[in-house]
Amino acid sequence: YGHGTAVAGIIAGDGTASGGRYIGIAPRANVINLRVNDGSGAAPTSVIMNAILWTVLHADTYNIRVINLSLLTTVAESYRTSPIDAAVEYAWLKGIVVVVAAGNHGPNSALYAPANDPYVITVGASDDHGTVASADDTLAGFSSYGRTQDGFSKPDVVAPGRRIITTLAPGSSFALNYPGFMVGSQYVQLSGTSVAAPVVSGVVALTVAGRPTLRPGQLKAVLLATSDRLPLAGSGAGYPDAARAIAQTGRLGNADRGLEPNAYLKVLYMEANHLVVLPAVSWDTVSWDSVSWDSVSWDSVSWDAVSWSN
8 A cells, every 4th residue: 555654654764765865754764674564554453553562562572662653543432442442551551652644634633543542652744834843734624633532632742644755655545646746756645643643652762762761651751841932733742852751851751640441451450460349449550561462362252340449
């Protein structure tokens, strides 16, 4: 389809094919591609979840610290019961920062997984109008924002997402169906939160390189606190700034504080700790090291019989 190649180029393209003109945010980062889309761009939920779980299992082997998800489900659902949200939270709580696209549905549309999950870094799209200065920047008209079903404001940050030039997969659907968007033979110009998210993934990669001991919740807190604010509705904390995030000193915050994980994750926690009744816990202090996704037979779980009021 070409979507993944475009996203990868924004994160870590080295600009070789353009003589250094089009370079990704973190050109020295290593990118691992897990294909989830078919030829039409559709991605089954089970395939996405398996890709995320594969990433968690192989994180140490390949030093995976960031997941970029430039995708969105089509059915609005609370983060507490969404399987996709469960998978991204599992990765997050296992130490991988998850960056996701907000979606392209405009205002009052922050309702779809995984962008509606309070743990992850959700990215909206700005329009820089082709200038270097941010004074004339606006929120892209398509960029999703608003409150989720569970009352969380999204997106968390924004990044440029209009007319972004990135790598083109030769012979891909992009190349064949949208020749008017091609820039030469090896690049393509795209718009959407799908291209804004990898900008932030690149920023996160740079921040992780500079501050490798930060946990995802700590990194998110630092990133939000050091972002360049924008006076725009739907822009969250604004533009994340890797240099400022790396240089930040003082007491570390934790963006996970006060959050309650997805129902699936609670089942995992109960299973790992041999619990019949879920105790009252402060979830940001819980250790997930012993929790395994494979420890539960999901077919046997009856969600209707469980109260998740905790």
